[in-house]
Amino acid sequence: MGYKALLILEKILMALPAKARKSFFTFLAYVAYLGAKKYRCIVKQNLNYAFDNSMSEEEIKHITKYSFKNLLYNFLHLMEFRHMSKADLTKKVTVKNKEIVDKIHQEERAIIYIASHYCAWELGAVSVGHFLEPLTGVYKKMKNSEYETWLLDARSRFGNTNLEKSNVIKPLIKLIKQGKASGILIDTNINKREGLVINFLGKPLRQTSSPAYLARKFNAAIVPISIRTDDEEHYELIVHDEIPVERSEDEAADILKATQLQANWLSSIVTKEPKFWFWLHRRWKGDKPEIYKSCV
Secondary structure, eight states: OOHHHHHHHHHHHHTSOHHHHHHHHHHHHHHHHHHOHHHHHHHHHHHHHHTTTOSOHHHHHHHHHHHHHHHHHHHHHHHHHTTOOHHHHHHHEEEEOHHHHHHHHHTTOOEEEEEOSBSSHHHHHHHIIIIIOOEEEEEOOOSOHHHHHHHHHHHTTTSOEEEESTTOHHHHHHHHHTTOEEEEESOSOOOTTTEEEEEETTEEEEEEOHHHHHHHHHTOEEEEEEEEESSSSSEEEEEOOOBOOOOOSOHHHHHHHHHHHHHHHHHHHHHHSGGGBOTTSOTTTTTOGGGGTTOO
């Protein structure tokens, strides 16, 4: 879609009632589900690999449909952010366990929020900025600069800022030293030079070690956040317990342990409600590429 066409579509949709917008994106998701055979296959392969072929065809179909819908709803949220007030956001999202963040603030430590592509992840990020504290989110540069501008504008609507992931460590260190919050997604595919091998959902996988490294070196707090919903209308932003980072004489072991604890946290929420995770992504392509060979 061209950028001008996107802006025209946004103008039309934002003139409609919220229910009509949601219905439109629900329809798009269903069309995408029917037409994207490759991605239906990716979801199935991911689920069969992650859960050892224990899911029924009915369960897989349900999660696959929801994956397409959830992706489109995240795009809808981005569009709505650009026109949303703080009062609108407060009506849409509630926060659980805010006292965890308050305690860390009292200790005057910077927070590294870790999150994943789980449920309404775009809504979750802006909700942190509004309800907890503004954060600087790390993102991957996009090929389309106009769409990237549109996307980053939506993400920064409620106080957050954005940091491109190339050579990101020094800027993140600066933020931590200033006592400011940052946000890092821990479930993106990375190359062999960028991560550590951990167990996620009982399977070996490479995951970024940056949160553990930064927290250990600069006494920052790693705080997982997630967001969920029962009706795709009202959402709950959940602050989870801080991930402890040891500071022994073995730095590498400390970082690996803290990175594994982050994977354990994500495994626990995905196992509890698997439909919310982004199964459309070839998460294991770097470590187990053969599981996607049939998806063409």
